[in-house]
Amino acid sequence: MADANPTAETVHITIDGMELDVPKGTRILDAAAMAGVDVPHYCYHPGLTAPAQCRMCLVEIEKVPKLQPACVATVADGNVIHTQSEKALEARQGVLEFYLVNHPLDCPVCDQSGECKLQDYTSAEGRAMGRSLEPKRVLGRDDFGGDVLFYADRCVMCTRCVRFMREVAQDERLAVVQRGHRNVIDTFFDEGLEGNLWADNIVDICPVGALVSKDFLHKARAWDLDRNPSICPNCSQGCNVRLETRDNQVMRIKPRPNPEVNAHWMCDYGRLNYEWINRGARIEAPMVKEGDRFVALSWSDALKRLAAALKEAAGGEARAVVSPFMANEDMGLLRRVMDATGGGTGVYRCPTGEEVVLPGFPTLALRTDRAANSNGADVLGFNRVGDREGLGGLEQSAAHGGVLWVLGDELTDAPETFGQDASVYVYVGHFLSPAARNAHFVLPATTFAEMEGTFTNVQKRVQRFWPALQAPGMSRPAWQILGVLLAGISDAAPAATAADAFAALAGVRPEFGALQWAELGQQGAPLPSFAEAGD
Numbered sequence: 165m166a167d168a169n170p171t172a173e174t175v176h177i178t179i180d181g182m183e184l185d186v187p188k189g190t191r192i193l194d195a196a197a198m199a200g201v202d203v204p205h206y207c208y209h210p211g212l213t214a215p216a217q218c219r220m221c222l223v224e225i226e227k228v229p230k231l232q233p234a235c236v237a238t239v240a241d242g243n244v245i246h247t248q249s250e251k252a253l254e255a256r257q258g259v260l261e262f263y264l265v266n267h268p269l270d271c272p273v274c275d276q277s278g279e280c281k282l283q284d285y286t287s288a289e290g291r292a293m294g295r296s297l298e299p300k301r302v303l304g305r306d307d308f309g310g311d312v313l314f315y316a317d318r319c320v321m322c323t324r325c326v327r328f329m330r331e332v333a334q335d336e337r338l339a340v341v342q343r344g345h346r347n348v349i350d351t352f353f354d355e356g357l358e359g360n361l362w363a364d365n366i367v368d369i370c371p372v373g374a375l376v377s378k379d380f381l382h383k384a385r386a387w388d389l390d391r392n393p394s395i396c397p398n399c400s401q402g403c404n405v406r407l408e409t410r411d412n413q414v415m416r417i418k419p420r421p422n423p424e425v426n427a428h429w430m431c432d433y434g435r436l437n438y439e440w441i442n443r444g445a446r447i448e449a450p451m452v453k454e455g456d457r458f459v460a461l462s463w464s465d466a467l468k469r470l471a472a473a474l475k476e477a478a479g480g481e482a483r484a485v486v487s488p489f490m491a492n493e494d495m496g497l498l499r500r501v502m503d504a505t506g507g508g509t510g511v512y513r514c515p516t517g518e519e520v521v522l523p524g525f526p527t528l529a530l531r532t533d534r535a536a537n538s539n540g541a542d543v544l545g546f547n548r549v550g551d552r553e554g555l556g557g558l559e560q561s562a563a564h565g566g567v568l569w570v571l572g573d574e575l576t577d578a579p580e581t582f583g584q585d586a587s588v589y590v591y592v593g594h595f596l597s598p599a600a601r602n603a604h605f606v607l608p609a610t611t612f613a614e615m616e617g618t619f620t621n622v623q624k625r626v627q628r629f630w631p632a633l634q635a636p637g638m639s640r641p642a643w644q645i646l647g648v649l650l651a652g653i654s655d656a657a658p659a660a661t662a663a664d665a666f667a668a669l670a671g672v673r674p675e676f677g678a679l680q681w682a683e684l685g686q687q688g689a690p691l692p693s694f695a696e697a698g699d
């Protein structure tokens with residue numbers, strides 16, 4: 165087989181009996197991971213410098229007299245490495261025993277329980293019984309400000325939190341104070357971490373339960389959570405995240421690594437702004453206006469009546485108001501439906517705010533556009549209207565006399581008369597606001613958290629998300645609703661899957677045709693320029 169990268173120099177090594185070739189200069193810890201071996205570690209984190217201070221990662225290398233820290237020692241050709249030798253295990257067991265001397269062993273009430281590296285390593289290779297009979301050091305709990313609580317007794321002094329604030333947030337607000345067995349993490353000033361937009365990342369990287377989130381405190385056990393890959397919906401950066409849910413509610417949002425977008429990090433604004441995803445009182449059934457009241461119908465009856473109404477109203481230009489929180493596929497299928505019924509124009513409104521860059525990884529910023537898909541709306545030909553709050557700009561749509569579409573925009577600030585002049589007013593969305601009640605057809609759509617789809621981020625990177633919640637009632641992804649409608653009014657095949665809906669985007673903007681759904685994977689791909697797509 166041809167070498168995938170003939171210029172990369174590799175070395176041949178053996179780890180726990182497995183032979184493999186890895187790039188020269190690879191850390192032993194990473195090489196072991198390539199062989200499927202997890203070497204215990206606390207102080208090492210791939211997004212930070214490596215101080216090699218916790219000594220949890222000691223491994224034995226044949227012909228090397230001393231045990232080596234796998235987090236900084238790199239592979240050499242011919243290395244025969246043992247992570248499970250008697251000597252390595254004994255050393256790590258001793259290190260773990262010291263970590264447990266002062267630890268309160270309060271797993272039953274610790275939020276980290278179930279995802280704690282002290283639990284994991286002790287269970288995997290620690291001593292069955294502790295031997296210390298001395299009284300334990302007791303330090304208690306400290307409010308570090310922002311969303312962060314510090315349980316000092318649980319700390320293993322790995323300094324990941326201190327290094328994150330120094331190297332990545334570049335806002336040095338934490339330090340190790342005191343010496344020896346008295347040392348402890350502390351803040352410099354009264355405000356602690358208050359006001360730093362990136363501080364909750366230290367909760368993620370703390371390997372034990374020393375740093376916990378106030379928002380998540382005692383809310384759910386780690387083993388009760390379901391986790392699904394998704395995209396943060398709260399700005400156009402499109403951080404890769406996991407939605408962690410229980411009982412069909414988002415309990416917390418955690419970052420997922422993507423070196424092209426957010427590395428290992430996310431901002432606190434995006435992380436803590438999830439309650440809206442859990443909001444109830446949703447539209448649950450397709451409804452058609454009869455006289456001055458709504459009648460709930462089956463999907464097939466509602467869409468047949470809508471197709472007939474659109475046919476009758478054919479001729480004039482349609483107008484659409486879309487939300488930048490909707491997926492590319494939702495907006496694209498709406499465009500296809502509008503094109504099949506005489507064409508028209510569309511607008512979107514987007515709340516905005518100040519941009520805040522993460523200094524240690526400037527690719528990541530809390531972006532001005534506080535919605536995930538404003539770039540998707542642009543690419544798919546919708547024009548921005550309204551003010552910095554994402555309000556206003558609806559005058560023309562409100563008084564439109566032809567077919568009027570609203571996709572996802574809640575219309576909280578729309579006039580009461582919104583849509584009353586429209587020949588056919590179709591509301592595809594989540595909540596029945598007063599302006600939505602004027603619609604002739606109300607069709608319940610899922611949110612991004614309840615469906616598959618893609619967003620286009622500020623870098624024009626197209627990224628997939630997956631369903632994490634059950635959709636309420638009869639609601640469906642808007643792309644599915646519009647895809648079935650399109651099949652009813654044209655010779656297009658209905659979009660049966662999100663992949664079908666994604667493929668249909670090429671009919672709206674050709675550059676989407678250069679991307680394959682399956683190849684987007686969990687990291688996404690950049691949308692090629694018009695030139696690359698052959699437009």
Ligand code: SF4
Pocket residue numbers: 318319320321322323324325326349366369370371372374375
């Ligand atoms: S608080 Fe957590 S991240 Fe910070 S030094 Fe202690 S164990 Fe490490």
Ligand code: SF4
Pocket residue numbers: 396397398399400401402403426430431432433434435528529530531
């Ligand atoms: S930077 Fe934007 S996408 Fe990333 S977590 Fe913050 S709000 Fe979400």
Ligand code: FES
Pocket residue numbers: 204205206207208215216217218219220221222233234235236
């Ligand atoms: S992870 Fe290697 S010394 Fe801490």
